[in-house]
């Protein structure tokens with residue numbers, strides 16, 4: 386995997402990343418060059434470069450930067466990189482299908498047709514049955530399923546993953562993505578309404594791709610959409626400005642596959658830094674061989690109770706780090 390580390394099981398939380406040698410402070414130990422799937426929130430789409438995710442609105446000229454097919458770029462270099470790395474015509478077809486369908490959504494309509502998908506605290510079998518029903522839901526002859534703003538962002542995120550799957554068909558990138566931890570049950574059990582929301586997203590995606598055969602093959606069953614949706618919670622990274630200040634805004638979110646194996650520690654020894662499209666990890670102190678390399682998923686300034694609460698409700702795990710153990714024993 387890397388000259389610096391190996392992936393191995395931990396005693397407390399699935400797999401982790403362990404140093405395979407001594408690593409000095411401030412070493413770049415890993416770069417994940419690009420996300421597998423990503424979305425920039427609608428309100429930032431004209432202001433954030435679609436390629437390098439930098440805030441690129443030119444306020445001095447009060448003008449948008451370079452534009453192509455509804456995407457905005459900070460430079461010709463970013464535009465060229467984007468054209469080289471992405472299937473432009475396919476993306477344009479998806480964007481125009483989303484725009485068309487969004488215009489014909491009628492608020493409140495069709496939500497009621499989907500009420501039989503709601504169920505409290507389902508087990509794995511109940512989930513399979515519900516998703517099976519969603520696959521049979523007739524999309525023709527019904528009003529377009531209504532998605533709220535965040536559901537639309539989820540649909541865009543999943544579609545970016547399906548487009549990536551198609552574009553990278555000759556590589557192992559889809560099977561690599563499937564290696565990420567699946568958090569479906571935790572997420573759905575903790576968030577009432579999450580399952581019916583995911584089903585609406587799936588049905589909307591079926592509508593988006595119904596005239597796009599290279600993508601419609603991936604939604605005949607719900608497996609691929611479900612695979613992305615169930616790896617989104619607990620694995621994705623927010624897109625923030627690179628020179629992050631305390632009050633920096635989140636522009637959207639990304640799924641970085643090889644960057645998602647670092648566990649959390651409330652006393653981490655690596656830090657992440659986005660560099661354009663890439664996510665980079667640096668050591669924050671000297672690391673010994675066999676030490677686990679851990680980053681932090683949350684702010685480290687909060688109390689042990691607050692940190693554990695955040696990790697439990699937003700990341701779906703009870704933190705097993707040494708700092709939590711020490712502070713919990715101090716607080717009794």
Ligand SMILES: C[S@@+](CC[C@H](N)C(=O)[O-])C[C@H]1O[C@@H](n2cnc3c(N)ncnc32)[C@H](O)[C@@H]1O
Nearest residue numbers: 398399400566619645646647648649702704705
């Ligand atoms: C982004 S993944 C990290 C890689 C993961 N361990 C795996 O095997 O794919 C986040 C998940 O790792 C586990 N995890 C990470 N940090 C942890 C910690 N400090 N305590 C307990 N579990 C942790 C949790 O299951 C969490 O949902």
